[in-house]
Amino acid sequence: MVAQIRELSTSRHQWLDETDFKNGVALCQSIPGATAMQTAAYVGLRVRGVSGAFAAYLGFGLPAFIFMLILSVLYTQFNGLPKFISLFNGLQVIVVAIIFNATYSFGRNIANNYKKILIALLAAISFWFGVSPFMVIIGAGILGMVFLRASASSTSVSHEKKETQWNARQIAGLLVTFLICFAGLYFISPILFNLAAVMLKIDLFAFGGGFASLPLMLHEIVMGRSWLDSKTFMDGIALGQVTPGPIVITATFVGYLVYGLSGAVVATIAIFTPSFFMLVIVAPFFDRLKNSVYFLRAIDGVFTSFVGLLLYVCFKFATTVPWDIARILLGLAALAALIRKVDILYIVLAGAVISVFIL
Numbered sequence: 425m426v427a428q429i430r431e432l433s434t435s436r437h438q439w440l441d442e443t444d445f446k447n448g449v450a451l452c453q454s455i456p457g458a459t460a461m462q463t464a465a466y467v468g469l470r471v472r473g474v475s476g477a478f479a480a481y482l483g484f485g486l487p488a489f490i491f492m493l494i495l496s497v498l499y500t501q502f503n504g505l506p507k508f509i510s511l512f513n514g515l516q517v518i519v520v521a522i523i524f525n526a527t528y529s530f531g532r533n534i535a536n537n538y539k540k541i542l543i544a545l546l547a548a549i550s551f552w553f554g555v556s557p558f559m560v561i562i563g564a565g566i567l568g569m570v571f572l573r574a575s576a577s578s579t580s581v582s583h584e585k586k587e588t589q590w591n592a593r594q595i596a597g598l599l600v601t602f603l604i605c606f607a608g609l610y611f612i613s614p615i616l617f618n619l620a621a622v623m624l625k626i627d628l629f630a631f632g633g634g635f636a637s638l639p640l641m642l643h644e645i646v647m648g649r650s651w652l653d654s655k656t657f658m659d660g661i662a663l664g665q666v667t668p669g670p671i672v673i674t675a676t677f678v679g680y681l682v683y684g685l686s687g688a689v690v691a692t693i694a695i696f697t698p699s700f701f702m703l704v705i706v707a708p709f710f711d712r713l714k715n716s717v718y719f720l721r722a723i724d725g726v727f728t729s730f731v732g733l734l735l736y737v738c739f740k741f742a743t744t745v746p747w748d749i750a751r752i753l754l755g756l757a758a759l760a761a762l763i764r765k766v767d768i769l770y771i772v773l774a775g776a777v778i779s780v781f782i783l
Contacts, residue, residue, distance in 0.1 A: 425460035425670075433467045440470055451710045454723055456627055457699025458634040458670030461485060465703055474594040474704050481700055488669020489676055489692050495663045496680040496688065507780055514779020515662035516655065517751045518772055520741050521758035522665065526635040527734040530727070539571050540728040547732030557639045557733055561629050561726055568725015569718050595704055602697060609690065615683055616690050622649070623675055623694035630699070631726045634671035637695075639733035641674065642740065651682050654744045665772045672696075750782055 426449060433439045440448070448470070452462035461484055468480030502508045534540035546567075547560045606624075609617040622644045630637040638661070645651050652660070660677035667673055672695050679691025706713065713719055745751060754775060761771050 426463050429460065429463050429467060439467060444470060447710070450714065451707060452703070453633070454631075454710075454714065454719075455699065455702045455706060456630045456636075457696070457702070458630075458637075458672050460634075461670055461696060462699060462703055465700060466707065469704060469707055474591050474598070477700070477704050478598070481696065485669060485673075485692070485696060488667045488673045489688075491667040492664060492669070492673045492676040493680065493685075493688055495666065496660075496677045499659065499663065499677070500681065510783045511776050511779050512655075512659045512662065513783045514751075514754060514775050515772065516658045516741070516745050517755045518665075518758050518775040519658045519661050520738065520745060521755050521762060521771075522661075522768065523635070523638065523734060523738045523741060525759060525762040527731065527738050530632070530635075530731045530734060534728055534731060540724075540731075543567055543571075543725060543728045544731040544735070547729040548735045549732075551639065551643075551733055551736045557643050558625070558629050560733065561631070561729055564725040564729030565722040566725070568723070568728065569721045572721045572724050572728075595701070599701060613683070613686075616686060618649075619679060619682055619687055620690050620694040623679075623691050624698055626675075627672070627695050628698040630672070631723065632730050635734065636730045637672045639730070639737050641678070642737055645678055652678060654740065656681070658741055658744065662772065665768055754778060754782075 430445055434442055434445050445467075448466035449459075449463055452459050452466060455462070461481065464484040465477040465481040468476035468478070470476075472479070503512075531544070534544060543564055547564055550560050550563075551557055606617075606620060609620055626637055626640040626644060629640055642654075642657065646654055646657050657674075657678075660674045660681075661671065663677055664671050664674040673692070675691040675695035676688045679687035679689070681687075683690070758771055758775060762768070
């Protein structure tokens with residue numbers, strides 16, 4: 425998706441040059457949130473300021489929300505049918521393969537650094553013994569500042585040629601509006617208020633892109649509050665892979681199952697809000713921030729911790745699947761396709777067809 429945004433913004437419409445776009449991607453990779461969503465918002469921010477960022481954010485996320493909402497409704501209506509059950513029996517295997525591949529993609533970047541390997545292992549062990557992943561992330565950031573060296577690649581981004589537009593009045597207006605709405609949820613429905621608070625918390629700590637949110641969601645939604653069980657949560661991840669959007673759109677599924685349409689809307693808005701505000705606030709100062717050695721070390725430590733957290737999620741989900749020969753073969757085939765960079769949508773759809781007829 426980032427490659428498609430680059431094509432649209434630098435070649436087709438020439439809104440940004442290559443240097444501007446690379447700076448934007450570097451920023452989006454350094455702050456919490458889904459990288460593709462953030463990149464789209466960054467393009468909007470550079471073109472039309474805060475209102476442009478908001479328009480790009482809304483335009484990028486709305487199709488995924490609509491698709492996920494429809495799929496969530498269908499899931500609740502037909503989940504008891506035999507064919508539907510067999511469909512998700514296979515898709516759970518695909519989810520395990522997807523998360524294993526994500527763990528591998530994160531992990532190969534730290535394989536030659538023993539300090540990062542130790543931080544990743546500490547993260548996995550801590551999560552295993554019940555330490556909150558939010559505390560694990562904070563601890564990893566501190567360890568990163570103390571023990572890691574800033575990556576050379578992190579400081580190689582060129583300086584921006586022009587200042588990012590920043591309108592404090594617009595940002596303040598949006599922030600106040602959101603805070604009023606958030607506070608209003610407390611009086612409308614405590615469940616909706618808690619749902620929004622959980623999603624805000626998840627997005628605020630989801631450094632490293634959409635997959636980084638999965639350990640946090642697992643901890644808060646499945647292990648902490650028992651809103652969903654592991655199997656249902658995996659089904660939501662599988663559905664999220666069918667939509668044209670980031671993996672955190674699973675929040676729509678969670679919200680719908682917890683509190684219907686209102687829950688889906690509230691969860692979706694909340695899961696994207698902190699990262700949006702962080703983008704529009706930090707963008708003008710990123711040139712100075714990315715040259716801070718301590719910032720780069722902390723971000724490196726945080727990214728490293730997600731290898732361990734994802735490793736635990738992969739194990740947790742794998743133990744949920746009732747493995748047999750058919751599922752093992754399906755999982756290996758899906759993993760091979762992911763490694764060969766086959767479009768994930770085709771993998772999910774093929775896995776769905778195989779599930780219905782074999783599982």
